[in-house]
Amino acid sequence: MTQNETNIAIIGAGVSGLVAAQTLEKAGYTTTIFEKSNRIGGRVHTEYIDDYPLDVGFQVLLTAYPAAQRILDYDALELRTFLPGAQIISSGKTHTIGDPLRHSGFWSSALDSNIASFSDKIKTLQLARALKSKSISDIFAAQSQSTLDYLKEKGFSQKYINQFFKPFFGGIFLENELHTSSRMFEFIYKMFATGDAAIPKNGMQMIPNQIASTLKSKIQLNSDVVNVKNSQVFFESSESKNFDIIIDTIGITLDQKDKIKWKGTVNHYYEVDIDRKVNQLITLTPDIDGINSIHFVTDLIPHPTGKQILSISTNANTDTQRTDNEIVKRYVNSLFDIRFINHLASYAVPQALPDIQSPNYSATIDNLKINESTYRTGDYLSAGSLNAAMENGEKVAKLIISDLSIV
Ligand SMILES: Cc1cc2nc3c(=O)[nH]c(=O)nc-3n(C[C@H](O)[C@H](O)[C@H](O)COP(=O)(O)OP(=O)(O)OC[C@H]3O[C@@H](n4cnc5c(N)ncnc54)[C@H](O)[C@@H]3O)c2cc1C
Structure with a gap:
């Protein structure tokens, strides 16, 4: 034939x-x-509201993905990238953490000890260095355990795990207990350490x-x-x-x-009014169980009319109330001095990521x-x-x- x-x-x-x-x-x-x-x-789905792209469920392309590098034309996608760090709002205070070696703006935050102890910071840099040189085949040949057990074994403090790893990786794995395999954790961490988290200019x-x-x-x-x-x-x-x-x-x-078996998420988009500087960072809210992450979409993809659009990604597998549009708004109001102008969309994606053991x-x-x-x-x-x-x-x-x- x-x-x-x-x-x-x-x-x-x-x-x-x-x-x-x-x-x-x-x-x-x-x-x-x-x-x-x-x-x-x-x-991978984007809806366009007044020609502005809103992804149906927050997701990013990690530019270090080997298959994506072979298959996609990144230039043609006009990728917009997040900074390699995160903003954490906890107990009413805002902290920024990030890799000072990849972005000089993070040097001041490297000295902020409210989220990570000195030992956590050293271990974070060591982990990034170790995973940069660990091959992908070695990562997937390693014994699989829960990410939580892995982080504890590596000696990270409980505070750092709760304030950073749980909200950050919980948002990626779409589960906040970090039961996801350590293989997946090492792979994603390596991808973050060696590339950018990106969104095409016209959406995923x-x-x-x-x-x-x-x-x-x-x-x-x-x-x-x-x-x-x-x-x-x-x-x-x-x-x-x-x-x-x-x-x-x-x-x-x-x-x-x-x-x-599936893990799900609910993603809300609002047009908002807030006095802030553009920062291209994902914001984590460890005090609010169920909210995975918050980010200003318009920091990456400016709106043609100057609107500010906020994306709030929630974990659909926790308390369903936390995924409710009005309740989520109330939580966000407790974090920022913000005015909600317009609810643009809420997308429930019950089958977002497969739940795989090893x-x-x-x-x-x-x-x-x-x-x-x-x-x-x-x-x-x-x-x-x-x-x-x-x-x-x-x-x-x-x-x-x-x-x-x-x-
Ligand atoms: C909210 C969300 C966040 C995510 N975040 C990330 C992220 O940040 N980074 C990342 O790398 N990945 C992320 N992902 C995962 C990524 O999107 C998926 O891994 C990828 O899109 C899966 O592609 P697929 O072709 O395997 O499956 P699918 O995209 O599910 O494709 C299956 C296709 O089959 C069609 N279909 C279903 N049933 C039938 C039928 N009976 N007959 C005919 N057709 C059918 C479906 O409509 C669909 O088009 C996320 C996914 C979601 C939803």
């Missing part, structure tokens, strides 16, 4: 499905992508849009796949179609016992190949992130190309 004659279906137009299609196309294959919703990008949606813009493959939107069996794709409409190869990016082929860097062949005609990919097969979605999308495509070349 030649490349032209091979009929390949991809279920899902998220980042992993799009990267799989792109990699197959580079080898001369074309695919048909079936997408349930009316848009591409899956969990530009990432899948950029990949899709390279494709010739047909993307069939509003195509809800209900089953995949014996080389056949079954649709909600009761139709079915035959393919030589089927790639499942949504886990529809998983056994019941392996079904994905993640690998990328999916194994056993995870990827189900049988001669059916393959699987997606971020949930390894260290759930944009990087995992891209790595696994590329890896499944290369496996298929190799399998087809042997036939």
